[in-house]
Amino acid sequence: MRNISNEQFNKKYYQYKDILYKISYTYVHNVYDADDIVQDVFMKYLNSNESFKTDDNEKYWLIRVTINTCKNFISSNWKKRITFDEDLNKISNNDLGNVADDKCNYNKLFDIIKVLPHKYKEVIILHYIEEMKVNEISSVLKISVSAVKKRLERARNMIKERY
Amino acid sequence: MKDFEKDLLEVKNNIENSQKNNPDEIYQYCKAKKQANIFNWRLFYRLGMCILLLISILLSTWALIKYNNLPNNPNNPNHQLGENQENDNKEKKLVYRVTSEEELKKLLSEKENNYYLFDESLDAEIMVPGNDSSGDIYKETSSSSYQTNIQVEGIDEEDIVKVNGDYIYYLPKTTMYNKRIENKFYILKYSEEGVVLEKTISFPIDEENVEENETHKILKTSCFNCKSLYATDKYIILLGNVTVNVKITKNGTNNTYTTNYENYYAVNIYDINTYELVSEIKIPGTNVSTRLTEDKLYIINNYMENEDYYLPMGNFNENYIFPKVEDIYYCPSFGSIVNNYLIIYKIDLRENIELEEFYFLSPYINNLYMDEDTLYLIKSYNNSEEIITNTKGKNWNSTQILIIDLNNGISIDGIIKVKGSINDKYCIDEYNGYLRIATTGNMKTFDVALGKIFYNYSSEVFNYLTIFGKNNKGNWEEVGSITEGIGLPGEKIKSARFDGNNVTIVTFKQTDPLYYIDLADPKNPVITSELKVTGYSAYQHPYKDNYIIGIGYSADLLGRTNGIKISLYDKSDKDNIKEVGNSLVFKSTEYSSASVISDPKAIMFNLSNNCFGFSMNGMQLNQASNKYEWANGYFVFNIDETKDTPISIYFKDEITSEQYKYSNEFQRMVYIKDKYFLLKRNEVVCYFDNGDGFDVINEIELN
Numbered sequence: 001m002r003n004i005s006n007e008q009f010n011k012k013y014y015q016y017k018d019i020l021y022k023i024s025y026t027y028v029h030n031v032y033d034a035d036d037i038v039q040d041v042f043m044k045y046l047n048s049n050e051s052f053k054t055d056d057n058e059k060y061w062l063i064r065v066t067i068n069t070c071k072n073f074i075s076s077n078w079k080k081r082i083t084f085d086e087d088l089n090k091i092s093n094n095d096l097g098n099v100a101d102d103k104c105n106y107n108k109l110f111d112i113i114k115v116l117p118h119k120y121k122e123v124i125i126l127h128y129i130e131e132m133k134v135n136e137i138s139s140v141l142k143i144s145v146s147a148v149k150k151r152l153e154r155a156r157n158m159i160k161e162r163y
Numbered sequence: 164m165k166d167f168e169k170d171l172l173e174v175k176n177n178i179e180n181s182q183k184n185n186p187d188e189i190y191q192y193c194k195a196k197k198q199a200n201i202f203n204w205r206l207f208y209r210l211g212m213c214i215l216l217l218i219s220i221l222l223s224t225w226a227l228i229k230y231n232n233l234p235n236n237p238n239n240p241n242h243q244l245g246e247n248q249e250n251d252n253k254e255k256k257l258v259y260r261v262t263s264e265e266e267l268k269k270l271l272s273e274k275e276n277n278y279y280l281f282d283e284s285l286d287a288e289i290m291v292p293g294n295d296s297s298g299d300i301y302k303e304t305s306s307s308s309y310q311t312n313i314q315v316e317g318i319d320e321e322d323i324v325k326v327n328g329d330y331i332y333y334l335p336k337t338t339m340y341n342k343r344i345e346n347k348f349y350i351l352k353y354s355e356e357g358v359v360l361e362k363t364i365s366f367p368i369d370e371e372n373v374e375e376n377e378t379h380k381i382l383k384t385s386c387f388n389c390k391s392l393y394a395t396d397k398y399i400i401l402l403g404n405v406t407v408n409v410k411i412t413k414n415g416t417n418n419t420y421t422t423n424y425e426n427y428y429a430v431n432i433y434d435i436n437t438y439e440l441v442s443e444i445k446i447p448g449t450n451v452s453t454r455l456t457e458d459k460l461y462i463i464n465n466y467m468e469n470e471d472y473y474l475p476m477g478n479f480n481e482n483y484i485f486p487k488v489e490d491i492y493y494c495p496s497f498g499s500i501v502n503n504y505l506i507i508y509k510i511d512l513r514e515n516i517e518l519e520e521f522y523f524l525s526p527y528i529n530n531l532y533m534d535e536d537t538l539y540l541i542k543s544y545n546n547s548e549e550i551i552t553n554t555k556g557k558n559w560n561s562t563q564i565l566i567i568d569l570n571n572g573i574s575i576d577g578i579i580k581v582k583g584s585i586n587d588k589y590c591i592d593e594y595n596g597y598l599r600i601a602t603t604g605n606m607k608t609f610d611v612a613l614g615k616i617f618y619n620y621s622s623e624v625f626n627y628l629t630i631f632g633k634n635n636k637g638n639w640e641e642v643g644s645i646t647e648g649i650g651l652p653g654e655k656i657k658s659a660r661f662d663g664n665n666v667t668i669v670t671f672k673q674t675d676p677l678y679y680i681d682l683a684d685p686k687n688p689v690i691t692s693e694l695k696v697t698g699y700s701a702y703q704h705p706y707k708d709n710y711i712i713g714i715g716y717s718a719d720l721l722g723r724t725n726g727i728k729i730s731l732y733d734k735s736d737k738d739n740i741k742e743v744g745n746s747l748v749f750k751s752t753e754y755s756s757a758s759v760i761s762d763p764k765a766i767m768f769n770l771s772n773n774c775f776g777f778s779m780n781g782m783q784l785n786q787a788s789n790k791y792e793w794a795n796g797y798f799v800f801n802i803d804e805t806k807d808t809p810i811s812i813y814f815k816d817e818i819t820s821e822q823y824k825y826s827n828e829f830q831r832m833v834y835i836k837d838k839y840f841l842l843k844r845n846e847v848v849c850y851f852d853n854g855d856g857f858d859v860i861n862e863i864e865l866n
Contacts, residue, residue, distance in 0.1 A: 009186060009190050017181075021178075022175060026174070031180075034181070039185070043189055043192070106173065159171070
């Protein structure tokens with residue numbers, strides 16, 4: 001277990017929790033699953049001995065772990081069973097006309113983002129949800145700046161086609 | 164900003180609030196877990212029992228395999244592909260590892276078979292685990308410098324010329340005559356004064372004295388036939404075949420006996436700044452093709468096993484490398500192996516040069532296509548027989564494609580089979596996860612009598628467009644197709660160009676129908692329009708978003724070709740594809756072949772200047788000898804879709820049959836910013852584009 005005190009850990013938790021939660025939520029579009037994933041990530045953080053030269057490096061590590069945890073979560077069988085029930089709920093909500101037009105658009109966007117291939121999902125989430133600049137995204141994902149730009153462009157095209 | 168982008172930015176404000184904020188709980192849980200990590204006797208007992216059980220299962224499985232009772236073992240005389248399907252309860256795998264040397268030798272001696280086994284639930288197995296792959300290479304569509312005319316954006320292909328910054332790396336094509344002409348590699352630099360030859364690297368034949376005695380002299384000669392190159396930011400990579408021969412000469416005579424000792428495919432890597440040779444890689448077998456993407460170079464070879472060397476042996480910087488038997492894989496579903504390996508050498512050029520190899524027992528691979536992180540290996544079969552009755556049968560050509568995922572290491576993703584064969588690499592394209600293939604099938608019917616096959620000498624031609632996609636189990640399957648309507652009876656596909664949601668296909672026997680096929684719905688591809696013209700386009704090049712430049716042959720009404728034709732087609736209206744203005748035609752008495760038709764990389768395309776160029780050849784009347792002899796010309800064409808003849812000649816340099824010499828033949832043209840460089844075999848001419856034509860700046864000779 002990492003050699004930090006409860007107080008130091010709490011500080012880190014509140015520092016990064018929001019960022020990681022937003023990323024997880026955009027991946028799974030479900031409050032409970034997103035909370036579980038964030039919890040999982042912080043446990044991994046506590047159980048890891050990885051040392052970080054700067055705060056930024058630590059943040060990027062946490063983001064990467066969150067993305068990987070989300071990916072594993074999505075591909076596991078348990079998740080597939082739960083999604084089916086939730087989709088039913090969404091359909092019935094729409095039928096009743098309870099969902100406002102704006103919310104409809106954002107839900108649609110969430111759904112579109114959900115079906116994007118992983119490498120495009122990552123850049124969209126980091127750029128639009130976390131408002132990260134291209135060179136920051138390049139440090140998080142460990143790919144070149146031009147690769148980030150290209151993925152963003154393709155992802156935008158994919159979203160535009162389906163929106 | 165577009166609507167969806169505005170909404171995208173707002174998405175973060177529409178995230179439901181988190182329900183948990185429990186850092187103390189997480190901390191205490193992890194702490195407690197750490198303390199509880201003491202020796203737990205009960206846990207140890209359970210763990211021990213599990214391990215014992217696992218060991219006993221493994222031992223009994225090994226014993227069964229040893230006595231050849233498992234249906235998965237090809238050594239089993241009862242094992243025949245297809246027979247065991249109903250009896251077999253175990254899950255069939257897509258890919259198997261070779262388990263022993265005996266099994267390897269048995270697999271290599273398989274005879275040619277023509278049946279295929281396709282299973283519904285097949286699992287892929289990761290062959291070579293790798294690190295996370297990096298992203299795509301960004302490429303501008305309109306560039307200030309020449310780039311190779313590659314098929315897929317971001318995936319570079321080998322060529323005889325590459326431009327990198329202010330440098331031109333040039334490897335003129337040489338062909339063998341009576342004397343072997345030495346390969347030379349030229350490094351040229353662009354400057355304000357024009358073009359300068361910075362360095363020449365030649366590849367002389369290397370001779371090594373093996374033995375010299377009273378009667379004989381034995382010499383080992385090694386010849387590097389350098390065929391193509393790549394240039395990255397750090398390295399120049401030269402590729403080609405090496406032939407090593409042994410020459411025995413009887414002393415005092417001219418009697419020489421030459422025998423081939425070995426052949427391999429060589430990859431020589433030079434530092435791009437110092438021109439120092441930093442790495443030498445030797446790959447066994449014959450090369451299928453290569454691709455360079457994100458500083459990773461993939462070399463794909465076929466290696467035919469022989470009695471002495473049944474394991475393919477390569478060399479990396481003086482160290483021999485060959486596979487362990489357990490690192491060799493095979494797919495029974497991919498057809499009979501017939502003593503061939505497929506070898507992939509993946510050379511990582513990002514930091515230090517690193518090599519990863521992949522070995523696969525497979526039938527001989529004819530062609531390949533690569534897109535993003537997937538490699539498609541293409542195998543053509545001349546006949547897949549289908550017996551209809553006891554007396555009649557049908558037989559046609561087909562293609563099998565092995566799909567390899569390069570995302571994380573190297574793993575087999577699936578196998579697909581399609582009727583017919585592809586005309587060239589442009590007949591296959593991947594888009595949005597769907598693989599689209601245009602093929603031409605030749606069907607022969609035959610009679611069966613007294614156990615023998617009698618072919619009728621008639622055959623029918625069919626053209627197919629097939630679309631494959633992955634189902635929700637992750638397996639490749641056919642999603643949609645067009646099986647009729649592409650081409651009149653007897654017409655074959657001559658060229659195809661996929662462009663996202665559509666494809667334009669040209670078929671020909673007597674006239675050229677150009678078909679526009681809408682691929683927006685992969686399950687339902689539809690031919691939406693058709694254009695009939697004489698002659699046909701053998702190569703299609705996209706121009707802006709809505710046009711196609713068709714380069715091919717003009718023909719008379721009976722379908723006999725009589726020259727070179729370049730046309731511009733407008734495909735903005737999918738229901739009405741039409742030609743723009745008149746074509747530009749060269750009679751066959753001037754030129755009868757264009758380099759770009761046999762080699763699409765021979766075209767120079769400059770979108771920002773609306774021009775393109777390539778060389779042409781023909782037999783022209785030599786006034787001096789009164790015979791028809793070889794002539795050569797390089798043309799640069801201008802495109803203006805508003806004119807009556809949208810394609811016009813902007814520049815040309817012609818060598819008549821009187822002047823033609825092998826050494827002054829045109830090879831290519833490239834451009835850097837506003838200067839154009841015409842590359843001949845022994846000379847480079849630098850031009851400046853003044854807006855009205857080309858002015859010569861300087862010429863240099865290449866020795």
